[in-house]
Amino acid sequence: MDIEHLSLEEARERAEKLRKLIEYHNYRYYVLDAPEISDAEYDALMNELRAIEEKFPELRTPDSPTQRVGAPPRDEFPKVTHAIPMLSLASVFHEEDVRKWYERVLRLSGREQVDVTVEPKIDGLAISLTYENGVLTLGATRGDGTTGEDVTPNVRTVKQIPLRIPVEGERRRLHDDMPPFPEVHEAPPLIEVRGEVYMRKDDFEELNRRQQEKGEPTFANPRNAAAGSLRQLDSRVTAQRPLSFFAYGVGRVEGVTLRTQWDVLGYLGALGFPINPDARHFDDFEAALAYAKAWMQRREELDYEVDGVVFKVNDLALWETLGVAGREPRYAVALKFPPSEAVTILKDIVVTVGRTGRLVPNAVLEPVEIGGVTVSHATLHNEDYVLERDLRIGDHVVVRRAGDVIPQVVRPIPELRTGKEKPWRMPKTCPACGEPVTRPEGEVDYYCTNVACPAQLVRRVEHFVSRGAMDIEGFGSKQAQKFVELGLLHDPADIYYLTKEQILQVEGFAEKSADNLLRAIEASKTRGLARLLFALGIRYVGSTVAHLLARHYRTLDDIMQAPQAELEQIEGIGPRTAASIVEWFSHEPNRNMIEKLRRAGVSFQSLEYVAPEEAQPRPLEGLTFVITGTLHSMTREEAKARLEALGAKVASSVSRKTSYLIVGEEPGSKLQKAQQLGVPTIDEATFLRLLEEGRDALP
Numbered sequence: 183m184d185i186e187h188l189s190l191e192e193a194r195e196r197a198e199k200l201r202k203l204i205e206y207h208n209y210r211y212y213v214l215d216a217p218e219i220s221d222a223e224y225d226a227l228m229n230e231l232r233a234i235e236e237k238f239p240e241l242r243t244p245d246s247p248t249q250r251v252g253a254p255p256r257d258e259f260p261k262v263t264h265a266i267p268m269l270s271l272a273s274v275f276h277e278e279d280v281r282k283w284y285e286r287v288l289r290l291s292g293r294e295q296v297d298v299t300v301e302p303k304i305d306g307l308a309i310s311l312t313y314e315n316g317v318l319t320l321g322a323t324r325g326d327g328t329t330g331e332d333v334t335p336n337v338r339t340v341k342q343i344p345l346r347i348p349v350e351g352e353r354r355r356l357h358d359d360m361p362p363f364p365e366v367h368e369a370p371p372l373i374e375v376r377g378e379v380y381m382r383k384d385d386f387e388e389l390n391r392r393q394q395e396k397g398e399p400t401f402a403n404p405r406n407a408a409a410g411s412l413r414q415l416d417s418r419v420t421a422q423r424p425l426s427f428f429a430y431g432v433g434r435v436e437g438v439t440l441r442t443q444w445d446v447l448g449y450l451g452a453l454g455f456p457i458n459p460d461a462r463h464f465d466d467f468e469a470a471l472a473y474a475k476a477w478m479q480r481r482e483e484l485d486y487e488v489d490g491v492v493f494k495v496n497d498l499a500l501w502e503t504l505g506v507a508g509r510e511p512r513y514a515v516a517l518k519f520p521p522s523e524a525v526t527i528l529k530d531i532v533v534t535v536g537r538t539g540r541l542v543p544n545a546v547l548e549p550v551e552i553g554g555v556t557v558s559h560a561t562l563h564n565e566d567y568v569l570e571r572d573l574r575i576g577d578h579v580v581v582r583r584a585g586d587v588i589p590q591v592v593r594p595i596p597e598l599r600t601g602k603e604k605p606w607r608m609p610k611t612c613p614a615c616g617e618p619v620t621r622p623e624g625e626v627d628y629y630c631t632n633v634a635c636p637a638q639l640v641r642r643v644e645h646f647v648s649r650g651a652m653d654i655e656g657f658g659s660k661q662a663q664k665f666v667e668l669g670l671l672h673d674p675a676d677i678y679y680l681t682k683e684q685i686l687q688v689e690g691f692a693e694k695s696a697d698n699l700l701r702a703i704e705a706s707k708t709r710g711l712a713r714l715l716f717a718l719g720i721r722y723v724g725s726t727v728a729h730l731l732a733r734h735y736r737t738l739d740d741i742m743q744a745p746q747a748e749l750e751q752i753e754g755i756g757p758r759t760a761a762s763i764v765e766w767f768s769h770e771p772n773r774n775m776i777e778k779l780r781r782a783g784v785s786f787q788s789l790e791y792v793a794p795e796e797a798q799p800r801p802l803e804g805l806t807f808v809i810t811g812t813l814h815s816m817t818r819e820e821a822k823a824r825l826e827a828l829g830a831k832v833a834s835s836v837s838r839k840t841s842y843l844i845v846g847e848e849p850g851s852k853l854q855k856a857q858q859l860g861v862p863t864i865d866e867a868t869f870l871r872l873l874e875e876g877r878d879a880l881p
C-alpha cells in the first residue's frame with residue numbers, strides 16, 4: 183500500500199481494516215496459540231499500521247494494536263494485574279538500528295558511555311513468577327501487558343521453575359563469562375521473577391509425534407507448543423508437556439537492592455533459577471555488537487529456538503529515565519534474525535517467452551527487503567500456479583526468499599483486498615509476436631509455436647552464445663537483442679555469417695570491438711560436439727545429456743542418424759529425451775541451420791568420444807556419489823566427469839541410494855542429510871586416491 187498518496191479518509195479506512203485483522207491474528211496467536219499466518223506476515227501488517235499512524239497521528243487510537251502488548255487474557259483463567267507492566271521489545275533487523283538505539287540511549291541519558299548486556303531472545307512466552315518469603319505463590323502470563331492469566335498450577339509442573347528459593351545445594355556457574363553469583367542464604371520477602379517458558383526443539387518434535395499418534399492436533403512451532411501447554415485449563419496436561427525455563431529479569435522486589443541487569447542475572451542464578459549461559463556484559467558497545475553478531479551465527483546449534491538477541495542497558499536506574507515508547511521500553515532493543523518472508527504488493531504480472539517458446543508469468547513486486555536483499559521480481563512458474571493461489575494484480579502477497587533460490591510468491595492476503603485487484607489469465611496471444619499461444623495436452627505450460635517469434639529467437643541466440651554453450655565472448659543478452667532487432671540473425675547459425683560492416687551497425691560496437699567479436703565467433707567453431715549439442719537448445723538436452731551423447735558418438739551426423747531406440751540404449755538417456763532429439767532433427771528449419779553451421783566450418787567432432795573397443799574398465803560401476811562443498815584439486819564438473827569415466831554415477835542430491843558423499847570445503851546441507859541417512863562420507867584426499875586406486879581406496 184502506498185501510504186504516501188493516501189487521503190485521510192482512505193487512511194482511516196485502511197487503518198480500521200488493519201486493526202481488525204491484527205486483532206483477529208492476535209487472538210489466534212495469543213489466546214488460541216494457533217496462528218494462521220507467519221510472524222513475517224503479521225509484522226508486515228503491524229508495520230503498515232504503524233506507518234499509517236505515523237503519517238496521520240490523528241488516526242492513532244488508544245486501543246490500536248500498536249499501543250498494546252499481546253492480547254487480553256482468556257476468560258477461563260483468573261485474572262492477574264501486573265503491578266509493573268510486562269512490556270514487549272522494540273525489534274530491529276539491522277546492526278545500524280541497534281547503533282541508533284544506543285545513540286538515543288546516550289542522548290536521553292546524557293552520558294558518554296553506557297554498559298549493556300546482550301542476551302539471547304528465547305522464542306517462548308513470558309511468565310511472571312511471584313515468590314513470597316521464598317515460596318512460589320503466583321505464576322502469571324503476560325496477557326495484554328497489564329492483565330495476565332493466573333496459571334499457577336501449571337507453572338508448578340515446570341521442573342526448571344523452583345517452588346521454593348533459594349534452591350538447596352551448591353551453586354555452580356557453567357563458565358567464567360556468566361554473571362558472578364553472590365552468596366544468597368535467604369529469600370527476599372517478595373520477588374517477582376520474569377523469564378521465558380519455552381520448549382526445546384527435540385521436546386517439541388517428540389510432543390508433536392505423540393500428538394500425531396493420539397490423533398490430536400500438532401503445534402506449528404515450539405513457541406506455540408509452549409504457550410499452548412502452559413495455558414491448559416487442566417494442569418495434568420501441562421505436567422505431561424516438556425517445558426523449560428530461563429529467568430531474565432525481575433518485576434517487584436522487596437528486601438534486596440539490585441542495581442544492574444548483570445547483577446539481576448547473577449542474583450537469579452544464585453537463587454537457583456536457570457539463566458542463559460550465553461548472556462554477556464559489555465562496557466564497550468562495539469564489542470557487544472560484535473558478540474551479538476557472532477552469536478547469531480550459532481542459531482542452528484542451540485537446543486532451543488531463538489528469534490534474535492536482546493540488548494539491554496545494564497544500569498537499572500536508567501530504565502526509568504529512558505521510559506517507554508508505546509508498548510516498548512527504550513532501555514532494550516531486540517536485534518532479530520532476518521526474516522525469509524515479507525509482504526509486498528504484486529504490481530503486475532508480465533509474461534516472458536523462453537527459448538522453446540514457453541510462456542512464463544513473472545511477478546513485478548513493489549521492491550521489498552528480505553534477509554538483506556531487495557526483491558522486486560519473482561517467478562510465478564505458470565498459469566496454474568497463479569490460479570491455484572488466486573493471485574490478483576494489486577494484491578498484498580507473501581514473498582519468500584530462502585538461501586539463494588529465486589524468490590517465490592507464496593500466497594496473497596485476501597483480507598487486505600480493496601476490491602480494485604484484478605484477476606489474471608495467461609494472454610491468448612504471445613506478448614512478443616502476437617501469434618496465438620497453445621497449451622499442449624497434459625502440460626502446465628503455454629507455448630508460442632511461431633518459429634519466427636523474435637522473443638524466442640533472442641532467447642535461442644542468448645543460449646547459443648552462453649558460457650556453457652559456444653561461449654562467444656562479447657556476445658550477451660543485449661547483443662542478442664540488438665542483432666535480432668536489426669534483422670541480422672534469423673537463427674543462431676547466422677552468427678557465423680556476420681560481417682564486420684553488419685556488426686558496426688550495432689550500437690556500442692567500434693572498429694576494435696567488432697574485430698574482437700569476429701575473433702570470438704571464429705574461436706567458438708571448435709568447441710566440440712558436446713557444447714554444440716547443448717547450444718542447439720534441444721528440449722531435455724542439457725549439458726549432462728550433451729556430454730553423454732558426445733561420449734557415444736563421433737560426430738553430430740551420427741546422432742542425427744541415430745534412431746530413437748538406439749539413443750535410449752545410452753545410460754542416462756530416457757525415452758522422452760531420445761524422442762525429443764529425434765523430433766528436433768526432423769524439422770526442416772533445424773536441418774537447414776545444421777547445414778549452415780557445417781558450411782561455416784563449425785566443428786561437429788566429439789572431443790569426448792570413447793570408441794567401444796577402447797572403452798575403459800569401469801571399476802566404480804554400481805556406485806553413486808554426491809559431491810558437496812568446494813574441491814581444491816578440480817572443479818565439480820571435472821570431478822563428475824572423472825567419476826563417470828570410471829563407471830560411477832554422480833547424483834545431485836543425497837538419498838538412501840547414495841553410496842558415498844564426497845565432502846569438500848564448506849560443505850552444504852547435503853552433509854547433514856547424509857548423516858541423517860547414515861550415508862558414509864569421504865574427504866578430498868580419499869576421493870583423489872579413489873580416482874587412482876579404485877575401490878580399494880574406499881573406507
Ligand SMILES: NC(=O)c1ccc[n+]([C@@H]2O[C@H](COP(=O)([O-])OP(=O)(O)OC[C@H]3O[C@@H](n4cnc5c(N)ncnc54)[C@H](O)[C@@H]3O)[C@@H](O)[C@H]2O)c1
Pocket residue numbers: 207208210211212217218219220221222224225251252269270271273301302303304305306307308309324377378430492516
Ligand atoms: N503469527 C501471528 O499471527 C502473530 C500474532 C501476534 C504476534 N506474533 C508475533 O509475536 C511477536 C510479538 O510478540 P511480543 O510482543 O511478545 O514481542 P517479542 O516476542 O518480539 O518480544 C518480547 C518478548 O521477548 C521475550 N524474551 C525472550 N528472551 C528475552 C530476554 N532475554 N529478555 C527480555 N525478553 C525476552 C519475552 O517473552 C518478551 O515478552 C512478533 O514476532 C509477532 O510476529 C505473531
Ligand SMILES: [Zn+2]
Pocket residue numbers: 535612613614615616617630631632635636637638
Ligand atoms: Zn511469440
